[in-house]
Amino acid sequence: MVPGTTTPIVPQIPGTTPVGPDGKPLKPVDPADPSKGYVPPTPTDPTKDTSIIYVKDGSQVAVVHFVDEKGNAVNESVIETGDTGGTISTTKADAVKTALAAKGYEVVDPTDTTLYTADKEGFYKESNRKFDAVSDKATGAAGEKVPSQQYYVIVKAKELPVDPTKPVDPNNNPVDPTNPTTPRDPETPVTPKPEDKVPNDPKGRTYGELGLVGTSYTYN
DSSP states (O other), X not given: OXXXXXXXXXXXXXXXXXXXXXXOBOOBSSTTOGGGOBOOOOOSSXXXXXXXXXXXXXXXXXXXXXXXXXXXXXXXXXXXXXXXXXXXXXXXXXXXXXXXXXTTEEEOOTTOTTTOBTTBOBGGGSSSOBOOOOOGGGSSSTXXXXXXXXXXXXXXXXXXXXXXXXXXXXXXXXXXXXXXXXXXXXXXXXXXXXXXXXXTOTTOOBTTTTTOTTOOBOOO
C-alpha cells in the first residue's frame, strides 16, 4: 500500500516505467528506490478500469486524446510507444474512432483550423507519423515527465436528418414515440407527450421543445 493510504502500489518491472492514461510516468513511492513501486493514477471515472502501460526504458511515447468540440474527453487516451524514427501505429486509435462512430460521433476533419490548433494537433493530419527524438524527460514542468508527442482526435455528434412525423429506430423501423424501442402498428396513430424525446434527434430535443405536441402520427 502507498504509505498512509489504502491505495495499492503499482509494482516495478525492471527496465520499464509505468505510465497512466495521460501518457505521463507514474510517480515512484520512493524516488530514491523505484523498487518500492509507484503511486497509481487517480481514476477519471471510478466505475471503469484505469489503464497503466509499462514502457520500455528509452522508448518514445505518443499520446492520442479523444475530445469533443468543447475539449471534453469522450474516451480514454491511446498510448503508443516505440523507438525514435519508428512508425506510430494507428490500430488502437482507429478502433476507438470506430467505437465512437457507433455511438453517433463523427471525426472533425484534421484540417479544420477552428478546432485543431498548434496546441491540439490532429492525429490524422499526417498518414505516416513517426516517433520523434525529443526526450520526454525534458518536456513539461520541472521534475515532470510529459510525452512530447500529444495528438488529438476531435469528434462531434452526427447531425442526423429528423422527420418528427415519422420517427424511426436505428434500423429505420417505425417506432412509438412514447416507447422508442417498440415497433408500432403502422395503422395506429400515436400522440407523443411533450416530454417525449424525438427519436434520432442528435440534440436530444423533446416534442414539446420542437412545438410538435398535439398531433397524432401514423407510420407508413
